[in-house]
Amino acid sequence: MAKKIKQGIAPAMRRTKGEEVYNVFNIIFFLAFAFVCVYPFYYLIINSISSNNASAAGQVNWWPQGIHWENYKQVFALSGLTTSAFISVARTVIGTVLTVIASAFLGFMFTQEKMWHRKFWYRFIVITMYFNAGLIPMFITMKNLHLTNNFWVYILPAIVQPFNIILVKTFVESIPSSLQEAAEMDGAGTLTIFWKIVLPMMAPILATVGIFSAVGQWNSFQDTLIYMTDSKLYSLQYVLYTYINQANALAASVRASAGSAMNVAALATQQTPTSIRMTVSVIVVLPILFVYPFFQRFFVKGMMLGAVKG
Template sequence: MKSRASRSTAPVMRRSRGEEVYNVFNILFFIAFAFVCVYPFYYLIVNSISDNAASAAGDVNWWPAGIHWENYKQVFALDGLTTAAFISLARTVIGTALTVIASAFLGYMFTQKKMWHRAFWYRFIVVTMYFNAGLIPMFITMKNLGLTNNFWVYVLPAIVQPFNIILVKTFVESIPDSLQEAAQMDGAGTLTVFRKIVLPMCTPILATVAIFSAVGQWNSFQDTLIYMTDSKLYSLQYLLYTYINQANALAASVKASSGTAMNMAALATQQTPTSIRMTVSVIVVLPILFVYPFFQRFFVKGMMLGAVKG
């Protein structure tokens, strides 16, 4: 009875008028912010499945009009699309895996005081963030190494990323030294400590590095433009970029023609540059967009812990 009485007489914490106003404003602000972030993707999707003439005229903003899937059928019917998709997937998977391994190992080694000239090699890598040889020297280097028209030009130059190494190094420095010292006293070597102690504890920051690398590899198309002339090695993004340019040229030629009713009807029923841009953007964005939710919890934790110490 006494406990019930004490609970009933306990003071109830009431929010002040200012706190209630702040909470309402905070909720409304984040709802508006979420809408601003989500709406562009929604806009792409509804325009890609709507009537092409209405989409080109800018009449589709909220709800799809004349839903059809011809845009996706025509895009997926492109020659070489399957091969290009495989190239993009392969470079994303292999490049991300090698980048994560290299970043994890180098970030760990740069925390080891017994590493030979540790400070020099660390500064040697970091300085590359500020200086770049330029496009022509890079192309000449890749050509002399035999990497032009070679799949590995997508992977090898991106393995060592100074920013990722800094993130991992900072994260490893937050791990108590006593864990590594205890393992070394039990006879564990440097690689054993890295594989069994450090690597399992670096999951958050490695997931962050994986997201950075995967997004960069998947979205990249400029390296294809510079280093590739073999169409069998074209990436998906480059192939779709080429398709967009061809569609723009086709639409321009139709508009510059006699402008008969037949041409105008064809323009209304066939793909337009707007519908092509929307469809291609959806195809490129959605696969990598689905990856992020699986890494979100690791991404937030990794970025917070990786930025604690300088």
């Protein structure tokens, strides 16, 4: 009997030639796609640790040549880098925490029918995704609020993000309403329901919002360009952006400070515009890139549940 069952199942489990070809094509396609995604990061890293004259000549494409770490030592020794790194870390941590809290609370409140003029306030926030006053009115507003040359200009304008609120609202609507009704029958108020019942269930969507916010805060440099003239409040990205733009002059100053006597070994570690651009790009990209593996399992689930109701 068992033999007959196996004989009956085996043909059904066999793959046709078309399926095998499709699977092979699928594997090749996604391997190529993964290579296209990963190679730019790999290229930056191998060029930042390779011989600088070989990197400047475009000879480093697949494997590092003449590995050394002088580029990172010299870039980290640049003036103002420690202060700007602290500013970027502080704005990323504080901004992300406040944005996540605001998105969670507003997303929850917009699902509460007893909220005063709920639909009006929700539409009022969503419409800001499509219309804004522009750069000059925004600058005037920040100046009148005394937020120019102020650390909080990095934080306050980014706390309420309409897209994040929409994601959280859709996620909360997928939670069974019977949970909230049972809590209300037990005498729980709106804040109690939010903090003790709904918020603990929001982990996937809040991780998604946290990633969006952290990446946005870490990579931002235009707000520094617009609102800041005090170098003590420059973000890391802005400082490195200026270094990239001034790579030729910076490389010349590093070479001059190294002295006039040059040999073959010194030439390999001598800063060039290419080495500065590669090293600075790696410093900017890698820290936030390390955040993704820790939130990956929440990210996909949060995006799916926050985008589709039900």
